Amino acid sequence: xxxxxxxxxxxxxxxxxxxxxxxxxxxxxxxxxxxxxxxxxxxxxxxxxxxxxxxxxxxxxxxxxxxxxxxxxxxxxxxxxxxxxxxxxxxxxxxxxxxxxxxxxxxxxxxxxxxxxxxxxxxxxxxxxxxxxxxxxxxxxxxxxxxxxxxxxxxxxxxxxxxxxxxxxxxxxxxxxxxxxxxxxxxxxxxxxxxxxxxxxxxxxxxxxxxxxxxxxxxxxxxxxxxxxxxxxxxxxxxxxxxxxxxxxxxxxxxxxxxxxxxxxxxxxxxxxxxxxxxxxxxxxxxxxxxxxxxxxxxxxxxxxxxxxxxxxxxxxxxxxxxxxxxxxxxxxxxxxxxxxxxxxxxxxxxxxxxxxxxxxxxxxxxxxxxxxxxxxxxxxxxxxxxxxxxxxxxxxxxxxxxxxxxxxxxxxxxxxxxxxxxxxxxxxxxxxxxxxxxxxxxxxxxxxxxxxxxxxxxxxxxxxxxxxxxxxxxxxxxxxxxxxxxxxxxxxxxxxxxxxxxxxxxxxxxxxxxxxxxxxxxxxxxxxxxxxxxxxxxxxxxxxxxxxxxxxxxxxxxxxxxxxxxxxxxxxxxxxxxxxxxxxxxxxxxxxxxxxxxxxxxxxxxxxxxxxxxxxxxxxxxxxxxxxxxxxxxxxxxxxxxxxxxxxxxxxxxxxxxxxxxxxxxxxxxxxxxxxxxxxxxxxxxxxxxxxxxxxxxxxxxxxxxxxxxxxxxxxxxxxxxxxxxxxxxxxxxxxxxxxxxxxxxxxxxxxxxxxxxxxxxxxxxxxxxxxxxxxxxxxxxxxxxxxxxxxxxxxxxxxxxxxxxxxxxxxxxxxxxxxxxxxxxxxxxxxxxxxxxxxxxxxxxxxxxxxxxxxxxxxxxxxxxxxxxxxxxxxxxxxxxxxxxxxxxxxxxxxxxxxxxxxxxxxxxxxxxxxxxxxxxxxxxx
Numbered sequence: 001x002x003x004x005x006x007x008x009x010x011x012x013x014x015x016x017x018x019x020x021x022x023x024x025x026x027x028x029x030x031x032x033x034x035x036x037x038x039x040x041x042x043x044x045x046x047x048x049x050x051x052x053x054x055x056x057x058x059x060x061x062x063x064x065x066x067x068x069x070x071x072x073x074x075x076x077x078x079x080x081x082x083x084x085x086x087x088x089x090x091x092x093x094x095x096x097x098x099x100x101x102x103x104x105x106x107x108x109x110x111x112x113x114x115x116x117x118x119x120x121x122x123x124x125x126x127x128x129x130x131x132x133x134x135x136x137x138x139x140x141x142x143x144x145x146x147x148x149x150x151x152x153x154x155x156x157x158x159x160x161x162x163x164x165x166x167x168x169x170x171x172x173x174x175x176x177x178x179x180x181x182x183x184x185x186x187x188x189x190x191x192x193x194x195x196x197x198x199x200x201x202x203x204x205x206x207x208x209x210x211x212x213x214x215x216x217x218x219x220x221x222x223x224x225x226x227x228x229x230x231x232x233x234x235x236x237x238x239x240x241x242x243x244x245x246x247x248x249x250x251x252x253x254x255x256x257x258x259x260x261x262x263x264x265x266x267x268x269x270x271x272x273x274x275x276x277x278x279x280x281x282x283x284x285x286x287x288x289x290x291x292x293x294x295x296x297x298x299x300x301x302x303x304x305x306x307x308x309x310x311x312x313x314x315x316x317x318x319x320x321x322x323x324x325x326x327x328x329x330x331x332x333x334x335x336x337x338x339x340x341x342x343x344x345x346x347x348x349x350x351x352x353x354x355x356x357x358x359x360x361x362x363x364x365x366x367x368x369x370x371x372x373x374x375x376x377x378x379x380x381x382x383x384x385x386x387x388x389x390x391x392x393x394x395x396x397x398x399x400x401x402x403x404x405x406x407x408x409x410x411x412x413x414x415x416x417x418x419x420x421x422x423x424x425x426x427x428x429x430x431x432x433x434x435x436x437x438x439x440x441x442x443x444x445x446x447x448x449x450x451x452x453x454x455x456x457x458x459x460x461x462x463x464x465x466x467x468x469x470x471x472x473x474x475x476x477x478x479x480x481x482x483x484x485x486x487x488x489x490x491x492x493x494x495x496x497x498x499x500x501x502x503x504x505x506x507x508x509x510x511x512x513x514x515x516x517x518x519x520x521x522x523x524x525x526x527x528x529x530x531x532x533x534x535x536x537x538x539x540x541x542x543x544x545x546x547x548x549x550x551x552x553x554x555x556x557x558x559x560x561x562x563x564x565x566x567x568x569x570x571x572x573x574x575x576x577x578x579x580x581x582x583x584x585x586x587x588x589x590x591x592x593x594x595x596x597x598x599x600x601x602x603x604x605x606x607x608x609x610x611x612x613x614x615x616x617x618x619x620x621x622x623x624x625x626x627x628x629x630x631x632x633x634x635x636x637x638x639x640x641x642x643x644x645x646x647x648x649x650x651x652x653x654x655x656x657x658x659x660x661x662x663x664x665x666x667x668x669x670x671x672x673x674x675x676x677x678x679x680x681x682x683x684x685x686x687x688x689x690x691x692x693x694x695x696x697x698x699x700x701x702x703x704x705x706x707x708x709x710x711x712x713x714x715x716x717x718x719x720x721x722x723x724x725x726x727x728x729x730x731x732x733x734x735x736x737x738x739x740x741x742x743x744x745x746x747x748x749x750x751x752x753x754x755x756x757x758x759x760x761x762x763x764x765x766x767x768x769x770x771x772x773x774x775x776x777x778x779x780x781x782x783x784x785x786x787x788x789x790x791x792x793x794x795x796x797x798x799x800x801x802x803x804x805x806x807x808x809x810x811x812x813x814x815x816x817x818x819x820x821x822x823x824x825x826x827x828x829x830x831x832x833x834x835x836x837x838x839x840x841x842x843x844x845x846x847x848x849x850x851x852x853x854x855x856x857x858x859x860x861x862x863x864x865x866x867x868x869x870x871x872x873x874x875x876x877x878x879x880x881x882x883x884x885x886x887x888x889x890x891x892x893x894x895x896x897x898x899x900x901x902x903x904x905x906x907x908x909x910x911x912x913x914x915x916x917x918x919x920x921x922x923x924x925x926x927x928x
Contacts, residue, residue, distance in 0.1 A: 036176030040086055040169040044068075044157075049081040056112045056120050056156050059083060084157040084167045090147035097145045098136065098172040101125075101157050107248055108160040111135070111143040114153060126161070127233070127247040131240040138181065139233030145171070162248070162302040196225055198381075213387065216265035217380065223261055227254035245300060252305065256294045259313055263287050265380075266320050266342070269387055275332050279323040286316050317346035334386045341379030348376060506549045506639050510665040513546050513589075514539070517577060520554060524561040524573075533565060534572030541579040543587050547663040552640060556633045557591060560656045563629065564595035568653075571596030587664050592657040600648040608646055609634045633658075678788075679795055681705035682727035687717035687743065688761070689735045690872065691842040693784070696879045697730070699831060700788055712736075714743030721747050721756065728795070729758045731778070733769065734871050741776055748777040757798060759791070763874040763890065784878040839880070844921050846876050851917045858910055861903060866910060867896035873917070885916045 045066035047059075054062075066085050084101075101109055108126040115121040123135035123143045136142040147153055157167060172180075198221060229235045230251040236242065263286055267273075272280035289312045296305035320342035328335040521537055528535045557575070564573040573595045580588040600608065611631040630644075637644045642660035684701060688694045689712050698708040709726070711717050715738040717731065729747070733740035740760060747753050760773045763784040773781050780794045831839070850869045857866035874889035892909050895901040 036173045038171040040088075040171055041167065042068075043086060044167050044169055045085045046167065047083040047085070049083060052081045052160065054081065054083070056122075056158070059085070059156055080160070082159040082167065084159070084169070086155045086157070086169065087152065088147060088155065088171075089152040090149055093149060094173070095147055095149060096174060097147055098174050098177050099143045099145045099155070100170040100172060100177070101141050101143060101167065103141075103168065106141065106159055106161040107245075108158075109141040110158040111145075112156040112158070113145060120156075127236070127251070128244055130243045131236045133243075137240070139236050142177070162306060196222065198377075213265055213268040216261050216268060220258060220261035220265055220380075221377065223254055224258040227251065227258050230254055245302075248302065249297065249300070252297050252302070252309065253294070255313075256290060256297065256309055259309070259316065260287065260290050260294075262320075263290065263316060266316075266323070266338075269338060269383060270323060270327050270335055271332060272323065272327070275327040275330050276323065279319070279326055282319055283316075283323070286312055286319065313349060317342075317349040321346055334383070334390050337379055337383035337386050341376050341383055344379065345376045506552065508547050508549060508663070510545060510547050511550050512544060513542060513577075513662075514544060516550060516554070517557075517575065520557050520561070521575065523558065524565060527562070528565045528573060531565065531569065533568055533570075535561075535565075536572065536574045538574060538576045539579075540577070542577055543579050543589070543662070543664055545665040546587070546589075547665045548660065549640060552636045553660070556636055556644070556658055557593070559629045559633050560591075560593035560658070563656070564593050564597065564654075568595040568597040571653075585664060586661050588659060589662050590657055590659045592655050594653060594655040596653045599650045599652050599654055600646065601650050605646050605648055609644065630656075678704050678792060679799075681707065683707050683725065684709070685717060685720055685726045685729045686710045687712075687714060687730065687735065687740065688732045689713060690732075690846065690876050692839055692846065692876050693732075693761075693879050695835065695839055695842065696831075699835065704788065714738030714740055717743045718746050721753050722750070726756055729756055730791075731758050731760055732875070733760055733762045733773075734868065734875075741772055744773070744778050745776040757795075759794065763871070763878040763886070784875060843876065843880055847873065847917050847921055850876075851914055851921075854910055854914055854917075858907060863896045863899065863906070866906070867893050870896060870910075870913065873913070877920075882920050885913075885920055888913045888916050 045068050047062060047066045063085075066083075099111065101111060106126050107128040108124070110125075111123045112120045113123075125134045125136075125141040125143065131137050131139070134142075135144060145153075145155065157169070159167060200218075200222075226235075230247065235250075236247070239247075263283055267280065267283045267287075270276075270279075272283060289308065293305050293308040293312060296308065321339055324335045324339040324342050328339055517537060517539075521535055525535050561573060561575065573593065576592040576594065578590045578592070609630050611628055634644050637658055637660070640660055642658060644656070644658050646654060646656050648654035681704075684706050686694065686697055686701075686708055688697065688710065694710050698710055701708050709720060709724075711720050713735045714731075717729065718738070720726075721729065729744075731740040731744055735743075738746075744758050744760070747756065747758065754777075757779040758777070760778050760781045761784055762769065762781065770781050779798055782790060782794060850873050853869035854866060856862070857869060870889045870893035874886055874893060877883075877886040877889060888909070892906070892913050895906050895909060
């Protein structure tokens with residue numbers, strides 16, 4: 001090996017000592033016709049200054065000592081100066097040139113050219129000079145040169161660097177250099193970017209697989225890419241102020257780290273610890289030497305570090321293919337691609353080192369190095385992929401053996417699981433069937449159960465109004481209390497069933513939280529004051545404007561407060577509201593209802609939110625209840641993204657809390673929500689045969705600025721729609737002469753009217769009716785009673801292109817006497833006394849007429865007449881707040897239309913409806 005190295009050195013010395021070209025360069029016009037640059041390396045006369053003490057003024061006296069030979073003079077690494085002299089005669093018309101002198105890795109490069117006054121103009125460049133202080137701000141050693149036409153100039157170049165010194169010199173046309181430079185930078189960017197992406201991919205794989213060879217290969221790619229960026233000068237473009245020895249230190253450090261990564265990769269990919277202990281020790285020694293070189297480099301002993309690094313790199317490049325061949329011969333077939341890659345890598349590294357020290361008779365360019373490096377990386381990737389496939393195959397074989405060993409046990413377990421699964425499926429089917437039957441029963445029995453209860457309440461109220469003895473008043477009070485409890489229980493059952501089916505929508509809207517809390521306390525104070533309890537509100541960091549579902553929040557807090565009042569007999573009840581960080585978009589607010597009641601035992605606290613759970617240990621258990629309220633509150637809180645809980649100590653009271661994530665809002669958003677709820681004034685056609693509904697709906701819409709035209713049947717609606725344009729048609733479904741569905745069909749069939757939206761109005765809806773409306777082209781179905789916000793919400797949904805049709809059970813509507821009263825109160829607030837008195841008269845007249853129709857239907861046993869009369873009663877009472885009358889009318893209408901209801905049951909229901917009509921007619925008219 002030593003003989004071979006000596007032969008290479010002697011051969012290189014022989015070639016570098018041969019004279020090459022003439023002493024001077026003549027730039028002729030014809031020489032620029034086929035090229036935009038001139039290679040001047042062969043015309044550079046060089047002189048090595050061992051001491052580094054000569055100045056440019058002394059060089060003319062040393063002219064006879066300059067030699068024309070290969071511009072790499074030594075293998076040593078010490079601080080010295082290499083001088084280059086170029087004599088140029090310019091016979092072309094171009095006078096401005098750029099001179100590219102020296103490799104980018106050289107630390108200091110200085111160009112001297114005559115300044116025309118007998119002196120010298122100096123330009124500096126090199127890796128040790130910041131790019132913003134160079135003659136031209138490029139990554140290479142580029143200098144501007146002025147060559148007057150017809151004159152000769154002598155240029156001197158001084159090179160200082162601890163590495164080998166060389167002077168490849170090229171004279172460029174500035175425009176051509178810029179084009180070449182940008183093209184070269186683009187190619188370099190894509191090449192190094194591709195290598196970086198491949199390295200990151202292998203880094204991800206190494207992290208996922210915990211494969212050490214993948215980690216070393218990734219480091220070799222990434223660090224090697226950094227070394228190439230620094231050695232060719234591209235890194236200086238991104239670090240323009242870097243200077244001195246730091247660029248050289250980083251370049252050599254990246255080179256050493258690349259070498260270390262390659263050594264580690266080779267050691268693990270070849271499995272040297274398993275196949276060859278000798279080569280394993282050799283690579284360990286090479287790794288130790290590389291670390292020694294890195295230590296010398298950090299101590300800035302560049303002279304020794306560079307020599308040791310080149311030696312270790314050369315030895316590693318030679319040892320790698322030898323080690324691969326050795327383990328391949330011993331049966332490690334996965335070393336085949338590594339053997340090819342390492343052999344090519346060794347050849348590439350040897351040629352690069354010999355080129356750097358000037359021992360090659362030809363120039364081994366960076367393009368050659370790049371091509372060879374990419375080929376080496378591809379082969380190394382193949383070797384790694386080969387190793388990965390082998391490891392995966394071994395793992396698969398081991399896994400297959402384990403699977404075969406457990407196959408019999410798995411088959412037995414599978415049979416057992418299948419049996420249990422079949423049993424569970426049957427149980428689940430039974431449970432689902434029972435749950436569906438329960439929900440269906442509750443839905444179908446809603447009218448049948450609530451109507452008798454409301455009838456009983458109405459009868460009790462009538463008896464109470466007529467007066468009686470004190471004992472009778474007492475028993476009437478007991479009956480009323482029990483009936484209200486029964487009605488509340490049934491409403492809770494319906495709510496729980498709806499929650500379990502996911503039919504409780506959450507409607508987010510801006511609101512003012514302090515105002516809502518005050519309203520909630522006002523509702524609970526009368527019951528508390530009746531028991532002598534105090535009700536207080538305490539707030540901490542409370543946000544004023546929020547977005548949430550006000551209805552659900554009210555239901556939860558009302559139930560907490562009602563429970564607190566119900567189970568507390570001394571002291572008071574406190575609602576404590578504590579806000580969170582008001583600077584965030586979402587504020588977590590905690591609502592706590594505390595009381596001074598009997599409290600709960602620890603085991604009871606875990607059961608209070610379960611359906612049908614009652615705390616029997618509480619002294620106030622006599623107050624009754626089915627144990628559904630808290631379970632419903634928990635479902636509502638979960639649907640709103642929050643949670644509920646309880647903290648209690650027996651004898652010390654209880655604290656029920658609700659934590660909700662609330663979106664923060666502001667007054668502008670609240671005002672905007674109110675403003676957008678009311679559309680721009682519209683021309684609306686109202687087709688409604690009931691005078692009460694006509695008056696209420698037209699008055700409410702008129703106050704919002706809409707122009708209302710009212711008609712009494714479907715035929716008149718078709719005629720009115722043809723006479724004048726309308727923005728919206730509100731169509732009652734059951735009207736004389738032509739019902740709403742047929743009227744809508746005729747309107748939609750008229751091409752000029754087909755685009756007018758039609759909203760159906762009904763007091764008794766079902767799925768069949770909703771589908772019928774959809775089939776004739778109606779845009780929406782709205783239940784009576786309704787508030788204008790319901791109408792506007794559907795209108796805005798249609799304007800946004802959203803589906804306005806909803807299933808009846810999902811559509812918001814009033815389902816309790818309290819809700820009916822609240823809706824009626826909202827109507828009353830917007831009507832004057834004269835309008836209220838007139839509506840009272842309309843109601844009496846309408847109910848009296850429909851009562852006669854019911855009586856006639858009973859006598860003649862006419863189900864259809866009875867159903868139509870009941871529908872008109874339901875329609876009239878839905879907007880007038882007569883909840884009990886509305887419920888009974890809907891029930892009679894449904895039973896009459898079914899056809900299979902026994903006549904005796906239908907007769908009893910109709911008689912009860914007549915009683916309720918009499919109760920409403922004999923009441924005094926409401927006043928505002």
